[in-house]
Amino acid sequence: AASTLMHPWLLHKEEELRQSINLKCIASIPNLKQKRRKKQRKQPLPSILDRRIDPYFIENMDSLYLRIMREMNERKGKTILITSTVSGEGKSLISLNLAYELAKNKRHVLLIDADLRKQDLREQLHLPTDGEGLESLQDGVEAAVKSINYLEDSGIYFLGGSHISKDPSGLLSSKEMDTFMKYMKEYMDFVIIDAPPCEGFEDALILENYADGVLYIVKQDYVQ
Numbered sequence: 001a002a003s004t005l006m007h008p009w010l011l012h013k014e015e016e017l018r019q020s021i022n023l024k025c026i027a028s029i030p031n032l033k034q035k036r037r038k039k040q041r042k043q044p045l046p047s048i049l050d051r052r053i054d055p056y057f058i059e060n061m062d063s064l065y066l067r068i069m070r071e072m073n074e075r076k077g078k079t080i081l082i083t084s085t086v087s088g089e090g091k092s093l094i095s096l097n098l099a100y101e102l103a104k105n106k107r108h109v110l111l112i113d114a115d116l117r118k119q120d121l122r123e124q125l126h127l128p129t130d131g132e133g134l135e136s137l138q139d140g141v142e143a144a145v146k147s148i149n150y151l152e153d154s155g156i157y158f159l160g161g162s163h164i165s166k167d168p169s170g171l172l173s174s175k176e177m178d179t180f181m182k183y184m185k186e187y188m189d190f191v192i193i194d195a196p197p198c199e200g201f202e203d204a205l206i207l208e209n210y211a212d213g214v215l216y217i218v219k220q221d222y223v224q
Contacts (some may be wrong), residue, residue: 010221026071027064029094030057030221045093046126049154064094065101065170068215077212078185083195083204089219092121095194098215107189110148113160114207115196116168122160124152135170137176144180146164157188170194172206181210 014025032046032054048058068080080098084091088186095111113121113133122131127149136147149158165171184191193211195204208214 010224012164014123026067029060029064029090030054031090032057044126045096048104049099051147055151061097061101065098065105068098068101068213072190072213075212078189079181079191079193079210079212080215081193081195081204081207081211081213082215082217083207084197084217084219084224085199086197087118089197089217089222091197092124092194094215094217095192096121096125097158099192102156102190102192108186108187109159109190109192110157110159111192112194114172114193114203116161116171117196117201118164118204119161121194122158122162125158125160127158127160129162130164131145131161133159134171134177135161135163136167137171137174139181141176141180141183144176168203169201169206172203178210 014028018024046053046057048061072078072080080094082091082098092113099109101109111121113119115121116134119133122133123129131149132143132147134144136143144159147159147161150156151158170179181191193207195207198204
């Protein structure tokens with residue numbers, strides 16, 4: 001067993017995940033293939049609000065929501081950090097749909113695109129491309145609050161920008177960020193942080209300081 005663990009492998013089954021990290025998988029979300037539409041700038045993420053979506057996807061998202069709520073209630077927590085090892089594992093997909101689940105169940109939820117090195121969730125939500133997101137903290141906490149968008153169709157609050165930050169780590173660890181997160185935990189029922197992937201950057205570790213729980217996404221047959 002020791003010699004096997006020295007060599008990385010792709011995870012095929014939940015049992016292999018438990019063997020490698022000694023944590024259980026709380027949900028298994030199916031991979032959905034969507035047809036790309038020619039006129040769309042960016043393919044939208046699959047959504048539980050879409051009536052055409054695979055019912056199996058909705059069922060598993062419901063299950064994930066219930067398990068997370070049970071865990072958060074036990075911790076009396078409000079802030080959930082969602083990350084992965086590398087880009088492309090589905091963390092934004094889970095972040096967005098978990099926010100939809102919370103709003104559907106009458107919770108006030110804020111979804112934050114905290115990947116300041118990428119910032120593409122705003123475009124996928126088809127919002128105007130002039131948003132500042134967390135970058136507005138450079139002008140103070142009040143400016144960040146004013147940058148929050150309320151999305152009537154889904155009932156979620158969203159904060160995300162359009163431009164890559166010049167100093168993401170500095171901004172995420174700033175006093176303004178700390179104050180903003182404390183304020184949002186008072187105002188919102190839940191805050192979901194769509195964080196950058198862990199490999200290569202310290203951003204997710206900085207954001208962990210604001211979280212009551214971390215949801216780690218692992219894509220099957222994708223990452224070592």
